[in-house]
Amino acid sequence: MSTRTKLLHAGGAAVAVTLALTGPVHAQAWEPTKPINFVIPAGTGGGADQMARFLQGVITKNSLMKQPLIVVNKGGGAGAEGFLEIKGKSGDPHHIIITLSNLFTTPLGTGVPFKWQDLTPVAMLALDQFVLWVNEEAPYKTAKEYIEAVKAGDDKKFKMGGTGSKQEDQIITVALEKLTAPKKMTYVPYGGGGAVATQLVGKHVDSSVNNPIEAVSNWKAGKLRPLCLFDGKRSVYTAKVTATMAWSDIPTCKEVGVNTEYQMLRGIFMSPGVKPEHVAYYVDLFKKAMATADWKRFMEDGAFNQTFMAGPEFTKWVEVNDKLHYDLMKEAGFLAPGK
Amino acid sequence: MALEEIVSLMHGFSVALTPFNLALMFIGILLGVIIGVLPGLGGANGVAILLPLTFTMPPTSAIILLSCIYWGALFGGAITSILFNIPGEPWSVATTFDGHPMAQKGRADEALTAAFTSSFVGAFVAVILITFLAPLVAKLALKFGPAEFFAVFFLTFASFIGMGKGSPWKTLASMCLGFALGSVGLDKMTGTLRMTFGHEELLKGFDFLIAVIGLFGIGEILSSMESGLKFQGAQAKIRFDAVLKTWRKLLGYWATSIRSCIIGCWMGITPGGATPASFMSYGIAKRFSKNGDNFGKGEIEGVIAPETAAHAAGTSALLPMLTLGIPGSPTAAVLLGGLMIWGLQPGPMLFVEQKDFVWGLIASMYLGNIAGLIVVLTCVPLFAAILRVPFSIIAPVILVICAVGAYTVANAMFDVWLMLVFGVMGYAFQKLGYPLAPLVLAIVLGDKAEEGFRQALLGSQGGLGIFFSNPLVASIMGLGLILLFWPLLVAMKGRLGASAPASLATAAVGAATGSVAAPPPAIASPSPPAVHTPAVLAVPLIKPQQSEAASPMAERIRVLERENDDIRTRLKKAGIDPSLGTDTDEARRLQRLELENVWLKKLLAEAVLAGKS
Numbered sequence: 001m002s003t004r005t006k007l008l009h010a011g012g013a014a015v016a017v018t019l020a021l022t023g024p025v026h027a028q029a030w031e032p033t034k035p036i037n038f039v040i041p042a043g044t045g046g047g048a049d050q051m052a053r054f055l056q057g058v059i060t061k062n063s064l065m066k067q068p069l070i071v072v073n074k075g076g077g078a079g080a081e082g083f084l085e086i087k088g089k090s091g092d093p094h095h096i097i098i099t100l101s102n103l104f105t106t107p108l109g110t111g112v113p114f115k116w117q118d119l120t121p122v123a124m125l126a127l128d129q130f131v132l133w134v135n136e137e138a139p140y141k142t143a144k145e146y147i148e149a150v151k152a153g154d155d156k157k158f159k160m161g162g163t164g165s166k167q168e169d170q171i172i173t174v175a176l177e178k179l180t181a182p183k184k185m186t187y188v189p190y191g192g193g194g195a196v197a198t199q200l201v202g203k204h205v206d207s208s209v210n211n212p213i214e215a216v217s218n219w220k221a222g223k224l225r226p227l228c229l230f231d232g233k234r235s236v237y238t239a240k241v242t243a244t245m246a247w248s249d250i251p252t253c254k255e256v257g258v259n260t261e262y263q264m265l266r267g268i269f270m271s272p273g274v275k276p277e278h279v280a281y282y283v284d285l286f287k288k289a290m291a292t293a294d295w296k297r298f299m300e301d302g303a304f305n306q307t308f309m310a311g312p313e314f315t316k317w318v319e320v321n322d323k324l325h326y327d328l329m330k331e332a333g334f335l336a337p338g339k
Numbered sequence: 340m341a342l343e344e345i346v347s348l349m350h351g352f353s354v355a356l357t358p359f360n361l362a363l364m365f366i367g368i369l370l371g372v373i374i375g376v377l378p379g380l381g382g383a384n385g386v387a388i389l390l391p392l393t394f395t396m397p398p399t400s401a402i403i404l405l406s407c408i409y410w411g412a413l414f415g416g417a418i419t420s421i422l423f424n425i426p427g428e429p430w431s432v433a434t435t436f437d438g439h440p441m442a443q444k445g446r447a448d449e450a451l452t453a454a455f456t457s458s459f460v461g462a463f464v465a466v467i468l469i470t471f472l473a474p475l476v477a478k479l480a481l482k483f484g485p486a487e488f489f490a491v492f493f494l495t496f497a498s499f500i501g502m503g504k505g506s507p508w509k510t511l512a513s514m515c516l517g518f519a520l521g522s523v524g525l526d527k528m529t530g531t532l533r534m535t536f537g538h539e540e541l542l543k544g545f546d547f548l549i550a551v552i553g554l555f556g557i558g559e560i561l562s563s564m565e566s567g568l569k570f571q572g573a574q575a576k577i578r579f580d581a582v583l584k585t586w587r588k589l590l591g592y593w594a595t596s597i598r599s600c601i602i603g604c605w606m607g608i609t610p611g612g613a614t615p616a617s618f619m620s621y622g623i624a625k626r627f628s629k630n631g632d633n634f635g636k637g638e639i640e641g642v643i644a645p646e647t648a649a650h651a652a653g654t655s656a657l658l659p660m661l662t663l664g665i666p667g668s669p670t671a672a673v674l675l676g677g678l679m680i681w682g683l684q685p686g687p688m689l690f691v692e693q694k695d696f697v698w699g700l701i702a703s704m705y706l707g708n709i710a711g712l713i714v715v716l717t718c719v720p721l722f723a724a725i726l727r728v729p730f731s732i733i734a735p736v737i738l739v740i741c742a743v744g745a746y747t748v749a750n751a752m753f754d755v756w757l758m759l760v761f762g763v764m765g766y767a768f769q770k771l772g773y774p775l776a777p778l779v780l781a782i783v784l785g786d787k788a789e790e791g792f793r794q795a796l797l798g799s800q801g802g803l804g805i806f807f808s809n810p811l812v813a814s815i816m817g818l819g820l821i822l823l824f825w826p827l828l829v830a831m832k833g834r835l836g837a838s839a840p841a842s843l844a845t846a847a848v849g850a851a852t853g854s855v856a857a858p859p860p861a862i863a864s865p866s867p868p869a870v871h872t873p874a875v876l877a878v879p880l881i882k883p884q885q886s887e888a889a890s891p892m893a894e895r896i897r898v899l900e901r902e903n904d905d906i907r908t909r910l911k912k913a914g915i916d917p918s919l920g921t922d923t924d925e926a927r928r929l930q931r932l933e934l935e936n937v938w939l940k941k942l943l944a945e946a947v948l949a950g951k952s
Contacts (some may be wrong), residue, residue, distance in 0.1 A: 053390070053677075061394040072750065076543020077525045077532060081749075084539055110525070110532050112542065159798055165530030188485070188797050189528055191790070198663050204484030204798070217686020336531065 030277040032067040032094055039072055039086060039097040041079030041106075046163070046192050047128060047211050047302075049073065051266055052098045054298055058289045065285060078102055078164065080112040087118040089271040093278035096122065096270045101168040103265065103318075104325035109166040111336030116322055119269040121315050122282045125290065127263040127305040130172060130209045130230040131250060135200055136223055143228040143256040146207065150180040158185045161196040161205030165189040166334040168264055169196075171325075172209045172230060174332040175260045200224060211264070213302035216241065228253035230262045235303050247303040263305060265321065267314070283310045344471055351698030354399055355706055363404040364703065368711045371411015372718075375427055376418055377740060385412060390677050398681035399699040405674055406700065407707045410462070413653060414715045417454040417646060418722055422447060423737055425556035427744075429547055429783050430613040430649035433621040435555060436776065437634060437641030444637050447723040448581035449588075452716065453642045456589060457596065459712045461651035464600045465607060466704045469658050473690065480663060483609055485798060486805045489791030490815035491606070492784050495615035497823040498622040499780060509773045517781025520545045527786075528793045540753045547783050549745050553758040554775050556741045558765025560734050581723075582716055585639075592643050595624050599644045603651025613652040614783055618776075620648030626825070632898045654704065661689055661697065899936050903929060 038056065042048045056069050074082035079102040089095040097119065107114045132143055140146040150158045160176075162169025173187050188205055190196045193214035200208045200215075201223045208215070209230070218224045220242055228251050229235060235247035253260055268286060270279065289295060290308065299306055309317055329335050354360075374385035386405050393401035416431040421438035434454060441450035500510075523534045524544030535541040589596075599620045606616035624644035625634040634641045663686065683693055690697050725733070745758035768775055799805035807813040821828070906929050 057390070057394055057677075074543070074749065076749075077535075078530065080539075081543045084542070109530050112532070112539070156800060165526075165528055167530065170530075186797055186800070188794050189530075190794070191527065194663070198481065199484065201663075202481035202484060217688055221687035223687065334530070 030093070030275070030281050032065065032281075034094055035068045035070050036065070037072060037095045038069050039074050039082040039095065041074060041082030041097060041102060042100065043073060043075040043192065046194075047213060047264075048098050048100045048266070050213065051125070051298075054294075055098075055286075055289055058292055058294050059285070061294070062289075062292060064288050077112060078106045078110060078167070080106050080110060080114060083107075083114045083119070084112070086269070086271050087114060091273040092271050093274045093281075096268055096282060099265060099267050099269055100128075101264045101325070102164075103267075103269075104322050105167045105171070105329065105334075108326060108329050108339055109334050109336055111339060116269075116318055118272055120272055120274050120279060121318055122268040122270055122279055122310065123286055124265060124267040124307060124309040124314050124317065125286060126266045126299060127307050128211050128213075128266055129235065129303055129305055130168070130262050130264070131212055131215065132176075132227040132230070132253065132258075133197070133200060133208045133210055133215050133219075133224045134206065134227060135203055136225045137203075138206070138225065140227070141225075143251075143253055143258045146227055147176075147179050147258060150185060151183050153183065155183050156186045158183075158207070159205040160185045160187050161190055161199050161208045162187060163190060163193050163196060166329070166332075168262065169209050170334070171328050171332060172260065172262050175262070175328070176258070179258060179260075197224065211302070212247065212304075216301065216303070226250045228256055228258060230260055231305065232261055235305075237300050237303055239300070265318075266304070267318075347694065347698045348470055348702060350695075351700075351702030352706075354695055354699035355403060355702040360400055360403050360703070361706075361710075363400055364407045364707050364710045365714065367404045367407025368411040368414075368707065368714050371408040371413075371711075372415040372418070372715065373411075374408065375412035375415020377427070377744060386674060386677075393677065398678075398683060399696055401677065401681065402674070402696070402700050403703040403707070405677060406703060407710070409674070410707045410711045411714075413462075413650060414455060414458060414711050417458065418451065418715075421450045421454060421642075422722065422725060423556060424559040425737070425741065426551055427548075429551075430617045430645070430653065432551060432555075432614075432776070432779050432783075433617040433645035433649075434642060436621065436645075437636070437638050439559075440635065440637035441639065441642065442723075442726060446637065447726055448719050449585045449639065450637075450642055451719045451722055452582050452585040453589060453639050454646045455712060455715045455719070456586065457599075457643045457646035458650040459708055460596055461600055461603050461647035461649065462654040462704070462708045465604050465651040465654035466701065466708070468604050468608075468655055469704070470701055473658060473662065479608055480658075482811055485791045485794035486808065486812045487609070487815065489788060489795055490806060490812050490819065491609060491615060492788035492791060494815055494819035494822070495619045495784060496780070496788070497819040498619045498626075499777070500622075500823060506772070509771075510777050513768070513773050513775070514777035514781045517778040518785045520550070520778075521782045521785035522789070527790055528797075540751070543749065544786075545757070545782060546748050546754070547779070548748050549754050549758050550761050550782050551779060552741045552745050553761025554765035554768070554779065556737065557759060557762025558769060558775075560737060561762060561766040562769055563730060563734070582719060588639065589643065592640055595628070595640050595643050596647055598627075599624065599647035600651050603648035604655050606648070607652035607655030608658065612656060613649045616652035617645035617649035618780055621645045623822075632894060636902075657704075661700075662687055899932050899939075903932055903936070906932075 038052060040049050040052045052071050056071050059065055059069055074085055076082075079100075082097055083103070083106065086095050086097045103116050106112065107116075132146070134140065134146065140149050158180075160169075160173045162173060164170070170187050170189070173185060177184055190199060193210055196205070196208045197210050197215045197218055199205050200210075201218050215224050215226075219226060222242070226245075230253050232252065232254065234252055235250065237247040240246050268282060270282065287308075298304075326335075370389070371385065385408055389405065389408060393404055396404070413428075416427040417434055417438070419425045419427055420431040420434040421442050424435050424439040426432045426435050438450045438454060441447065496514075519534075521544070523541055524532070525542070526533045532542065602620045602623065603613075603616045606612060606619070621634075621641060621644050624640055625631050628634065628638070628640050630638050630640065683689065683696060741758060742755050745754045746752065748754055765775060767773075768778075795805050796802075799808075805812075806816050910929075
């Protein structure tokens, strides 16, 4: 019976949250006065979805917040649906959103009327890594051999599977193509990272740039082989994942002569026009969540780069990366008309 | 090999069969049924809302609770489909085609029992499959690339084509409108927006649920209002022996059940999913059934086929989720999120690293389904009694539930307006004789089919040969093509055989449809009773040597006549003289049928004449 009451409560709360536009705001030590609307600008099952639902779990389990946290997927238009919703909740501190690279790529690629400045940056929770994966049965053992194989093969014969179109996976693919020139790869977009990993196991594509968490299970099972990590330095996780390898044993792409780096933001933003004490509340909340053992395990499972940032430092980082994405996408010809 | 699985399963039962877990099972089923009844809330939202409650439980108990909510929601979806013509989930759409007409005829209890029992049978067969074939099945799923996915969707569309009852052009128009609506939003292949015309509301495209709640739910209320503000199922009797009676009836449809189980399991394993499975199963059952022409008017077989297949597919789809880590449905995705919080990593290693959990889950599938069947079957008379509530009370309630459901999908008021627009559209479609099913099918599967098609062509650099490049994809495509051109093939076979006296095909079809001896000139190009041929194919059928007895129209007339007789007898039993006017819905229906009958006869006569001259 009690479960049912809670269900009804939570359901009613979900409605209440979006109906009310403003809540009373206290000057000091602000706390939410109604349920928090936690938007995921992506579909179910992906990396952002997993992290948001995991955070919801950690916050609920450890009673870090008095009000319930309600997670909603708004992935329409490559996440534009979610961003536009938060943009429209100006001044209301009960709406937060988890972002991935589509914070930058979606407005640039689709031309929807949105830019990151329309949101209030809260904190960077972590950076998600990218790894070059091939099927375990593939002949190339290193990234170098892989690049050589693409070069030696027919143009466009080599298939790279990735999540979405004109987004991070394809940006990395275009960067790799600088090394395989004049040969190009064929980029095949799929709905989600899990599907990409499975397609690679089934040999329907030749390689992928899956995030660690999307491919780790198939790596453990001996189906996929990591070639290199798209980061400046190796992973810090030294516990063995497979019988012989830990995340830290994967060479960086730089080490093997593939000069491409890319990491993806996993950060929290909130509605525009909120007060500093609102932002401070969420920074504190997520700091508490990140101090739990559950979160540490989650970070290690997904081999995340644990960089925490908030305040002006974070805003600066977002600014720099927005510019970086603009340049990358311009070079690749991914910009929407008028951008 | 098999022994090892049985031992593991027994171990699983010992994990699942604690009083605490059993209690969770029944709570889960009850919650699930409630969630399933509310359209829009749906299994995914229900599981998401309840997920945090399970964090304090051991993982096995938590997954038992959550998966039982999932089963309950699956059972619950059938209730609104049958009673109010509102499918809560994509795979319940096909259940409305015959389930709702049955309810309108006062046979809601039968329809519900058939639906629940079929779901159970489908799910149970699939669980057995999971138990013994898990590793093999996981391997098959890996064989599915974009071309194979497209082939499965193609097969679904093809097996569905014969379903339109009216003009085949109307079916085509309806389907194309569905494709157009389905393509609004982000084009996943190029990452650009299309057909949004700068409107932010259209970014996310047209959600299936909003379309269906409007087209079916609101549309139904509008037509009920027109026909006198009452539900035709109002005279539903509450029969407590309905369950047993229906079960006896169901035994006669064992062939349909087995076929639907096979379709469902196959579609679940090859990750086609429950929705294509239910449509495909319905289409194929219609084609092979002796009563194919009665499909859509309240044929119990039309409930059995989609329900069995949907649940066989829904259950066997859990397997790819566990072994590959790909969620087969939004609900499965939320469950996946849950797994991670409990520290379980879905994927090939789950079966090795978390034996307790996996076998506990599989055991709970057996137990949860049995618990679910008991719960819902005992409630059948209760559910059926809902239809006795006066329309003036229930209609506003349904309207509110529909509106809340549409709102819940994306917490957007725009969707509620959209739902109303779809409602008016559904009503207009009904009035103009445009079928809704192809529209819905195209909205649900159109973009997935497009995605598979374009991904495959990207890989092959434009070569269509990819769709026939290996035995797996070639056989699925081949099967699809055969189903698509089945009416034409039969017609050609008939023509070829026509030179021989009394061709086998004519005799066979004549016998199957129970037709009276075909009058000369009986050189037939017969079409099987279940097939409504598209116009292009239908044209040759009304050519000179058309057998009057075996033509689709003559068959339809016979059905109408049979129905007229049936209604007359029932009216007589109820003490109503059918000639006495139009007080009752049945009398009105009879009049309409008779009019249609006269008109059809005239048409047929003209066609025969035109052929002879």
